[in-house]
Amino acid sequence: MSSFNIVKLENQQCNINISDRLDKSAIKFIYGQIKKIKNTKFSLVKIDCSELKTLDYAGALLLADLSASFCENGASIVVAGLNSDFQSLMFFARKNLRQKSRIKYIKENFFISIMIKAGKQTLDSLESFAFFLSFLGETLLQFFRVLARPWKFRYKATAVHIEKSGAQALPIVALTSFLVGLVVAYQGAEQLAKFGANIFIVDMVSISMFRELAPLIAAIVIAGRSASSYTAEIGTMKITEEIDAMRSMGFEPIVFLVLPRIFALVIAMPLIVFFADIIGVFGGMIVAKSSLGISYTEFILRARDVVAMKHILIGLFKAPFFAMLIATIGCFRGFQVTGSTESIGRYTTISVVNAIFWVIACNALISVVLTDIGI
């Protein structure tokens, strides 16, 4: 262990004796000792280091800092007994002394900082909205450009994205919609059995699945899967300057990255929803058979009679809108990524939350409008 002695002499003199070690392991102790005398007025301070065996950079810095602060208080300092290695280390530390108090770091008062944060966030969301409008405008512009020159459209990329965000999502969409169909049928079965209206399970499961549930579930699963991957993909490309590279070569990132993703999802989404329809109703059929004793043929015949085509069409009609929302939000948030890898994570989160919210909001809007006009 290190030892550290302070001997206060008369007429404002002080002897400090440091022996053995002055390194990172000893500093906690010594620093506490020094704090006690740091602001005392001395005219002469002698620091004796002749018995010091270990000195590392942190220790040397402590010595340098100590002499500097005594000097500021008007004392003369003598550091004695350092061997030449330690001496050069201490000179080096003194040269590199940088006091924290000299560096500007403005720390606001709590309330002001809250105000500043609120203001900043407001401005940020306004800015983000403006950026969204310009992104949407640019996407539309490029869309019309491509419409006029269809050979410029990236068919291959679109096909790839149909596979990645459509076909590969089928298993998870199947599982979720099957489970939801199952649950809805179970809940309904119990209530309907009370009235002896068993056969109405068919109407309930089919209509709710076709019209509302299947499109919504599919859209939420796709939002979680694809909005996040679009944001992360494009965000990474932005950080690695791939997007700048494209622009510098005259390739339009919107045409290369955004349009294929939007088109892929718009094409794939109705198909996914139709698939979810079938699987969801199938889940209902299983429950209808097992707990209400309605056979599959009975179920299907009843469904043919009571479920109007419009319910299926409405569900399929919503799909492209959801697809557009998800793809646009995913791509847009990706383009907002700047600077660090951390911001990829942040915007990916934002993009998924946004996409799911807007899907639900859009679904509500369509429902209200359709009910209003009586479909």
Add this chain to the structure above:
Amino acid sequence: MSRVIISVKDVVTRFGKKVVHDKVSIDIKEGEIYGILGGSGSGKTTLLREIIMLQKFKSGSISVLGKKIEKISYKDAVELKKNWSVLFQFGALFSSLNVLENVSIPLIEYTDMPKDFIDEVALSKLKMSGLKKEATYLFPSELSGGMKKRAALARALVMDPKILFLDEPTSGLDPVGAENFDRLIKELATLLKLTVVIVTHDLHTIEHVLDRFCIIFDKKILFEGDLQEAKNFKHYAIKEFLKLER
């Protein structure tokens, strides 16, 4: 002569079927500035990563400070790692922390020094590595490439390591910045008595900083020695590499 601090013996590295190193052996002595040179894709960074235990090798042996790293226990490995620090090619600063926090985090984790003093040590290392004080509270995403390297150097130096590993320290810096960085490394190595291992292909670094170096060529060590010996070594690859005939 000073003792050998890192010794690489007959190391073979393979990625799948691709052989990167075929029985590579080098010795690095205490207190020297040693360079690992080679064309791009020759496996210099791979060799560095093997020495610092970030990557496994197929066969052979590497010992650092007398410990064989291929069969080291977890506890010994943690202790051994405290003896060195690494400056990665792009700094690898933690993006969620500002510069001062980045530099002080090893001290916070490994020592019991008071926070005020930790800050002081960190600031001093930042000054040592030549980062302007205006950058103290900036985040890595707000720094230029050169500033990132300097902040990362400060972080690498903060625990007073015995060995400092530098992966292409001057890449991405402008010539003046690169020369300053070279000078800084040389100066720090002398003052802090460091052993420095540099992966580089910067000619200025090779000429002015390195004491000794090896050249990896065609999966093997083609040459090991100092610049004078390299100039006398007759092999087209070395001539080409050091551009001795202009």
